[in-house]
Amino acid sequence: MRSKRNLKVMASLLLALTPTATFAQFNRTTYFMEGVQLRQQLNPALMPSRGYIGIPFMGAMNAGISSNSISSDYLADIVDNSSSADYFTSDKFINQLKHDNRLNISVANDLLSAGWYADKGFWNVNLSVRVDADANIKRDVFEFIRASRGLSDQSWANANLHTDGFRAKVSSYMEAGVGYARPFGERLVLGAKVKLLFGIADIDAKVEDVTMKTNLSGIAPNQDWSTITDEQLKRVKGKAVIRSRASLRGSMTGLSLATDRNNYVDGIERSGSIGFAGYGIGADFGATYKLGHDVTLSAALLDLGFISWGKSNTVSSSSDVERVYDFDGVHAGEHREDFRKTMKSGEIFNSDLWNLKGQESKTRTTSLRTTMVLGAQYKLLDDKLTLGALSTTRLGEVNTQAELTLAGNYSFNRHIGVALSYSMLQSQGKGLGIGLKLGPVTLATDYMYFGKDSRTVSALVGISIPIGSRHESSL
Numbered sequence: 001m002r003s004k005r006n007l008k009v010m011a012s013l014l015l016a017l018t019p020t021a022t023f024a025q026f027n028r029t030t031y032f033m034e035g036v037q038l039r040q041q042l043n044p045a046l047m048p049s050r051g052y053i054g055i056p057f058m059g060a061m062n063a064g065i066s067s068n069s070i071s072s073d074y075l076a077d078i079v080d081n082s083s084s085a086d087y088f089t090s091d092k093f094i095n096q097l098k099h100d101n102r103l104n105i106s107v108a109n110d111l112l113s114a115g116w117y118a119d120k121g122f123w124n125v126n127l128s129v130r131v132d133a134d135a136n137i138k139r140d141v142f143e144f145i146r147a148s149r150g151l152s153d154q155s156w157a158n159a160n161l162h163t164d165g166f167r168a169k170v171s172s173y174m175e176a177g178v179g180y181a182r183p184f185g186e187r188l189v190l191g192a193k194v195k196l197l198f199g200i201a202d203i204d205a206k207v208e209d210v211t212m213k214t215n216l217s218g219i220a221p222n223q224d225w226s227t228i229t230d231e232q233l234k235r236v237k238g239k240a241v242i243r244s245r246a247s248l249r250g251s252m253t254g255l256s257l258a259t260d261r262n263n264y265v266d267g268i269e270r271s272g273s274i275g276f277a278g279y280g281i282g283a284d285f286g287a288t289y290k291l292g293h294d295v296t297l298s299a300a301l302l303d304l305g306f307i308s309w310g311k312s313n314t315v316s317s318s319s320d321v322e323r324v325y326d327f328d329g330v331h332a333g334e335h336r337e338d339f340r341k342t343m344k345s346g347e348i349f350n351s352d353l354w355n356l357k358g359q360e361s362k363t364r365t366t367s368l369r370t371t372m373v374l375g376a377q378y379k380l381l382d383d384k385l386t387l388g389a390l391s392t393t394r395l396g397e398v399n400t401q402a403e404l405t406l407a408g409n410y411s412f413n414r415h416i417g418v419a420l421s422y423s424m425l426q427s428q429g430k431g432l433g434i435g436l437k438l439g440p441v442t443l444a445t446d447y448m449y450f451g452k453d454s455r456t457v458s459a460l461v462g463i464s465i466p467i468g469s470r471h472e473s474s475l
Contacts, residue, residue, distance in 0.1 A: 035411075048122070069102075071453050094143065103133075137168075233340060264357060316358070
């Protein structure tokens with residue numbers, strides 16, 4: 001069975017999931033919680049107090065939503081209108097946007113996981129699935145759409161439209177990891193994890209800019225090209241020019257490009273079942289160092305690695321062209337019809353406007369989103385209370401996200417603990433988080449939901465069975 005997808009599907013999907021996840025691959029609130037093995041997601045040197053077996057598919061489930069401009073008040077409207085260009089050209093939608101609108105989604109789920117002590121060292125293994133989607137969309141994209149649909153005062157007799165475009169990237173892969181940590185002396189603990197990566201999909205779409213200029217006569221100033229008749233079209237004279245710089249690269253089993261009669265890309269096709277389209281390797285490195293009994297410093301580099309995508313599962317296209325529609329020349333009729341087709345939907349996501357042409361398929365390599373982690377903590381009240389500060393910087397091709405978190409954790413006993421955190425950079429002043437350790441169950445959020453104005457929300461659920469005897473934690 002073959003399923004055809006217009007190139008706007010990915011953009012609509014990203015919008016429908018707005019606001020989107022930030023740092024959902026891990027949870028910062030639990031970083032200073034004693035005995036929580038989920039801390040190793042942020043630093044492989046953070047040895048838990050004992051071994052564990054994660055409940056299948058429930059060992060660690062991370063999810064979250066965030067945006068720098070779209071609040072949750074608009075989420076239902078966006079989902080309901082994700083296929084409607086009219087909604088995305090309305091004053092209600094456009095007026096809330098910034099010049100640069102960052103959208104992200106990240107989801108991670110441990111399908112299988114376990115950890116155990118062997119002498120002084122701690123081993124852990126995991127099988128996880130991860131999804132990352134990042135986008136940066138300029139406000140003028142939607143203003144361009146509105147103008148090109150005849151919904152503004154733009155005159156088609158002498159139009160001059162421009163947008164700096166957008167960048168969107170979606171990546172999904174499975175990882176199988178083996179980690180090891182051990183102390184060196186009484187102060188230093190080093191940890192590392194090696195991961196085999198199995199690529200499921202990677203789609204990267206970029207529109208650097210699109211410019212449209214017209215010098216037309218015989219047309220109403222605000223003509224809507226979705227309703228223009230054949231007779232009206234024949235009376236249009238002059239010339240229109242569309243210049244575009246864009247690219248689309250994708251890897252997925254059964255992926256191919258559909259083209260029109262002029263060999264321009266007008267959609268994505270996929271056939272067959274989903275499988276692995278690429279393979280790679282990754283690594284995490286971490287360390288902790290005790291300055292004294294009460295003070296510990298920590299640092300980590302996560303997701304250093306790459307995925308190589310096979311030639312047979314990869315498509316590629318790009319454009320850096322200027323298309324001229326001459327309504328007075330020999331091919332006037334064809335040019336008029338092509339221009340009407342291009343402008344009928346009026347969407348910048350419409351592949352006709354990108355002028356993409358397919359290229360020879362080649363093997364491509366993509367990098368993981370590397371994260372840098374720095375932490376410091378102080379213990380008091382006989383080690384029952386821990387205060388800490390955590391800096392995380394996640395590097396991406398589309399968006400780079402940095403966060404600074406202040407957290408406090410109180411352990412009532414070995415089985416029950418609570419943590420409070422405040423993340424101050426990504427939350428627009430609403431970065432309150434909470435974590436609960438209830439025996440084998442860990443529940444946490446870095447960004448609590450504060451009603452319709454919330455732009456960032458996250459959640460973590462982890463359930464594991466403790467095994468083996470207790471060991472002194474690395475922190």
